[in-house]
Amino acid sequence: MSELYLGVNIDHIATLRNARGTSYPDPVHAAAIAEQSGADGITVHLREDRRHITDRDVEILAQTIETRMNLEMAVTDEMIDIACRIKPAFVCLVPEKREEVTTEGGLDVAGQLDKITAAVARLREAGIKVSLFIDADKAQIDAAVATGAPYIEIHTGHYADATDEAEQLAELKRIAACASHAHDAGLKVNGGHGLHYHNVKPIAAIPEMLELNIGHAIIARAAFDGLEKAVRDMKRLLREARQGV
Numbered sequence: 001m002s003e004l005y006l007g008v009n010i011d012h013i014a015t016l017r018n019a020r021g022t023s024y025p026d027p028v029h030a031a032a033i034a035e036q037s038g039a040d041g042i043t044v045h046l047r048e049d050r051r052h053i054t055d056r057d058v059e060i061l062a063q064t065i066e067t068r069m070n071l072e073m074a075v076t077d078e079m080i081d082i083a084c085r086i087k088p089a090f091v092c093l094v095p096e097k098r099e100e101v102t103t104e105g106g107l108d109v110a111g112q113l114d115k116i117t118a119a120v121a122r123l124r125e126a127g128i129k130v131s132l133f134i135d136a137d138k139a140q141i142d143a144a145v146a147t148g149a150p151y152i153e154i155h156t157g158h159y160a161d162a163t164d165e166a167e168q169l170a171e172l173k174r175i176a177a178c179a180s181h182a183h184d185a186g187l188k189v190n191g192g193h194g195l196h197y198h199n200v201k202p203i204a205a206i207p208e209m210l211e212l213n214i215g216h217a218i219i220a221r222a223a224f225d226g227l228e229k230a231v232r233d234m235k236r237l238l239r240e241a242r243q244g245v
């Protein structure tokens with residue numbers, strides 16, 4: 001099976017920084033440590049309310065990241081203008097509600113096909129690879145194909161939030177079936193949301209998965225073990241999952 005890449009989401013370094021309005025901990029510093037520790041990419045979510053990652057963070061990260069930036073953003077003119085100016089390697093279009101604690105579901109691509117298609121076209125015109133953050137739903141996958149986006153990221157939050165083993169297994173099967181359907185439709189398939197050290201391996205073992213974007217669990221683990229070890233440990237779990245260990 002092909003290598004599985006790890007995108008480290010550093011949003012919650014910025015959450016800790018913004019809690020006191022200090023300059024530390026700096027997401028720019030975190031990105032450098034994550035990359036030196038084996039991250040294959042850095043993910044940041046520039047939310048409209050800037051609750052964590054700020055425009056300053058994105059501007060500096062665009063100049064300092066050595067791997068590649070995956071900029072998560074809502075489908076708004078403001079964000080698309082920012083992306084076309086910054087030109088990250090990837091943009092992942094995600095749904096956003098100001099009142100949400102974190103992302104609650106996937107983007108409704110099927111229900112806003114023209115809007116998403118226009119956004120994908122503008123971003124691709126700027127040389128950016130576009131990913132759509134969607135639920136494990138074949139209709140949404142087929143809609144994603146119709147927009148011209150080359151990537152999807154399957155929302156693994158319902159799998160992560162499952163309250164019992166049967167529900168988690170059902171969600172895993174749904175994600176695996178959708179990854180296969182998307183791959184057969186020509187899409188590149190990533191995954192993310194709510195993954196941690198005790199639930200990541202079954203998702204990582206899905207052969208069509210190219211990259212997993214993981215943030216909250218890594219930053220939480222870093223509070224006790226340091227960011228270098230937190231990233232290295234997660235990379236090891238992904239490697240073991242691909243080796244069937």
Ligand SMILES: CC(=O)[C@@H](O)[C@H](O)COP(=O)(O)O
Nearest residue numbers: 011045094102103133192193
């Ligand atoms: C789209 C997604 O699942 C996450 O990457 C997103 O960043 C979650 O939002 P917060 O980082 O604000 O929790």
Ligand SMILES: NCC(=O)COP(=O)(O)O
Nearest residue numbers: 009192193194213215216
């Ligand atoms: N798109 C998922 C992501 O970037 C990280 O989500 P989480 O691990 O912070 O839940």
